[in-house]
Amino acid sequence: xxxxxxxxxxxxxxxxxxxxxxxxxxxxxxxxxxxxxxxxxxxxxxxxxxxxxxxxxxxxxxxxxxxxxxxxxxxxxxxxxxxxxxxxxxxxxxxxxxxxxxxxxxxxxxxxxxxxxxxxxxxxxxxxxxxxxxxxxxxxxxxxxxxxxxxxxxxxxxxxxxxxxxxxxxxxxxxxxxxxxxxxxxxxxxxxxxxxxxxxxxxxxxxxxxxxxxxxxxxxxxxxxxxxxxxxxxxxxxxxxxxxxxxxxxxxxxxxxxxxxxxxxxxxxxxxxxxxxxxxxxxxxxxxxxxxxxxxxxxxxxxxxxxxxxxxxxxxxxxxxxx
Amino acid sequence: xxxxxxxxxxxxxxxxxxxxxxxxxxxxxxxxxxxxxxxxxxxxxxxxxxxxxxxxxxxxxxxxxxxxxxxxxxxxxxxxxxxxxxxxxxxxxxxxxxxxxxxxxxxxxxxxxxxxxxxxxxxxxxxxxxxxxxxxxxxxxxxxxxxxxxxxxxxxxxxxxxxxxxxxxxxxxxxxxxxxxxxxxxxxxxxxxxxxxxxxxxxxxxxxxxxxxxxxxxxxxxxxxxxxxxxxxxxxxxxxxxxxxxxxxxxxxxxxxxxxxxxxxx
Ligand SMILES: Nc1ncnc2c1ncn2[C@@H]1O[C@H](COP(=O)(O)OP(=O)(O)O)[C@@H](O)[C@H]1O
Ligand SMILES: [Mg+2]
Numbered sequence: 268x269x270x271x272x273x274x275x276x277x278x279x280x281x282x283x284x285x286x287x288x289x290x291x292x293x294x295x296x297x298x299x300x301x302x303x304x305x306x307x308x309x310x311x312x313x314x315x316x317x318x319x320x321x322x323x324x325x326x327x328x329x330x331x332x333x334x335x336x337x338x339x340x341x342x343x344x345x346x347x348x349x350x351x352x353x354x355x356x357x358x359x360x361x362x363x364x365x366x367x368x369x370x371x372x373x374x375x376x377x378x379x380x381x382x383x384x385x386x387x388x389x390x391x392x393x394x395x396x397x398x399x400x401x402x403x404x405x406x407x408x409x410x411x412x413x414x415x416x417x418x419x420x421x422x423x424x425x426x427x428x429x430x431x432x433x434x435x436x437x438x439x440x441x442x443x444x445x446x447x448x449x450x451x452x453x454x455x456x457x458x459x460x461x462x463x464x465x466x467x468x469x470x471x472x473x474x475x476x477x478x479x480x481x482x483x484x485x486x487x488x489x490x491x492x493x494x495x496x497x498x499x500x501x502x503x504x505x506x507x508x509x510x511x512x513x514x515x516x517x518x519x520x521x522x523x524x525x526x527x528x529x530x531x532x533x534x535x536x537x538x539x540x541x542x543x544x545x546x547x548x549x550x551x552x553x554x555x556x557x558x559x560x561x562x563x564x565x566x567x568x569x570x571x572x573x574x575x576x577x578x579x580x581x582x583x584x585x586x587x588x589x590x
Numbered sequence: 591x592x593x594x595x596x597x598x599x600x601x602x603x604x605x606x607x608x609x610x611x612x613x614x615x616x617x618x619x620x621x622x623x624x625x626x627x628x629x630x631x632x633x634x635x636x637x638x639x640x641x642x643x644x645x646x647x648x649x650x651x652x653x654x655x656x657x658x659x660x661x662x663x664x665x666x667x668x669x670x671x672x673x674x675x676x677x678x679x680x681x682x683x684x685x686x687x688x689x690x691x692x693x694x695x696x697x698x699x700x701x702x703x704x705x706x707x708x709x710x711x712x713x714x715x716x717x718x719x720x721x722x723x724x725x726x727x728x729x730x731x732x733x734x735x736x737x738x739x740x741x742x743x744x745x746x747x748x749x750x751x752x753x754x755x756x757x758x759x760x761x762x763x764x765x766x767x768x769x770x771x772x773x774x775x776x777x778x779x780x781x782x783x784x785x786x787x788x789x790x791x792x793x794x795x796x797x798x799x800x801x802x803x804x805x806x807x808x809x810x811x812x813x814x815x816x817x818x819x820x821x822x823x824x825x826x827x828x829x830x831x832x833x834x835x836x837x838x839x840x841x842x843x844x845x846x847x848x849x850x851x852x853x854x855x856x
Contacts, residue, residue, distance in 0.1 A: 280855065332855070335683070339687065340684055340687055340852065341852060342853050359687060363687070363689065364689075370681075372680070373679055373684075375681055375685075378675070379607060384603065388596075391595055391600070392596050394689065
């Protein structure tokens with residue numbers, strides 16, 4: 268059974284149209300015109316147990332809206348969601364017991380308390396058995412080094428520390444499903460590294476099914492086999508990153524440096540640039556591998572150096588956004 | 591584990607936190623005492639040359655003043671600020687859907703806060719008032735008993751009113767000045783400083799129809815013995831009706847707000 272099933276999910280927001288100026292302000296008090304904004308427009312996908320999936324898409328694409336509906340805090344306009352076979356709106360009490368959610372921009376920790384006290388509060392609110400709580404805290408301390416910040420008041424934590432705290436808080440009750448909405452937003456290199464390590468470890472050790480939304484392509488390359496690209500409320504791509512890259516950019520460039528200006532041609536590669544003794548070949552990954560091509564060329568001529576230029580993920584994503 | 595364990599944790603945690611703000615404690619005692627002394631001097635000045643005004647003697651009014659100051663400690667609420675923060679932070683949808691009801695959490699936070707405030711603020715104020723203004727004793731045993739019954743209802747009326755008021759956070763952008771205005775209007779209209787019976791007839795009529803006098807004035811009147819058991823009963827009944835109305839409105843409004851947040855997004 269798939270852990271997460273989303274079918275024909277739609278969300279429309281009603282937005283009050285405000286008229287400008289003083290007369291408009293008075294008018295607004297009596298008549299309100301509404302505009303409908305379709306933030307999520309008929310999306311469907313399923314996610315098997317233990318998979319890490321990334322949602323990416325430009326700002327306003329509908330990622331957070333989707334995550335909110337899957338977490339049960341926002342009612343869909345139409346469509347179905349099942350998390351471990353249960354509907355998060357109708358059966359929220361059961362669903363949250365097996366679900367952790369982190370919104371990167373909004374902390375769920377209690378501002379007035381120390382980090383450790385905030386965890387204790389979670390323990391009581393989510394009714395987590397003490398042994399499980401302590402075991403989880405220990406496991407996560409090993410990954411994130413929580414012990415050193417446990418006595419700091421939440422309002423004094425740096426963004427990176429707070430994010431670590433939020434991740435721990437979301438996992439204290441051992442949920443089998445974890446939603447992370449922009450978990451690496453605004454973090455420095457060190458912070459991102461810690462969060463990625465946490466996601467990988469938790470997925471490996473506990474088999475947690477994870478969905479994360481991100482703008483950071485590093486997150487995707489390091490963490491996810493599967494990518495769902497959303498734009499304007501619709502899914503435009505869904506599949507493994509590698510597949511997407513190969514489909515959108517099936518060609519690679521090979522740059523060969525010769526000892527002199529005598530270069531060779533190859534039937535499965537097109538020469539697209541020649542600059543003195545440096546020649547750029549373009550080839551299709553479907554027809555020949557990079558290694559094969561280098562082998563063939565070095566059989567026919569003496570070469571000094573050869574590098575395969577990988578495509579930039581940024582470019583791929585940009586092309587994918589355009590649809 | 592039931593919700594009780596969460597509530598008792600929250601309660602104890604709040605007591606502990608409130609005790610930690612030592613500077614606030616002294617500043618608050620001093621501020622409250624200044625207000626209490628000013629009111630006491632005001633009554634002494636008014637009463638010079640009179641034994642009784644509106645059926646109350648100067649001693650009654652001094653008692654009224656001291657007990658009112660102590661009561662104001664019990665009526666401190668933070669629920670408005672808490673909800674405002676949650677709405678501002680954008681976590682309110684998550685908060686409202688925790689396994690433990692959000693407003694129950696706020697209630698126990700307030701209860702913990704008030705418990706420690708009572709010991710570190712209320713008792714010192716009572717002591718200072720007793721020493722320098724006059725021992726604030728109840729009129730008699732029955733008055734004292736009626737006072738405690740009424741005070742309990744006052745406490746809940748005050749809290750539910752604050753909770754109901756806090757829901758304005760969902761419709762207004764600038765909540766904090768409103769909270770301050772509410773606080774001062776409530777103290778003025780509830781007879782906490784000047785009992786309503788000193789107001790002109792028409793004002794008494796209006797204030798009597800509002801719930802505020804049932805927060806401060808009724809228990810205070812009972813304390814200084816302005817009612818007998820018989821005459822107190824209708825008043826306590828009206829107080830109970832207000833409690834039911836306010837708590838009922840709060841539950842209804844909270845339910846509809848939760849629904850709205852879940853449809854429109856937090
Ligand atoms: N509570 C809301 N009320 C009205 N419109 C909203 C609300 N939340 C999001 N939107 C709109 O819905 C669209 C999708 O937003 P969101 O899901 O936050 O996108 P993303 O997370 O992909 O950046 C945007 O156009 C946004 O302005
Ligand atoms: Mg978002």
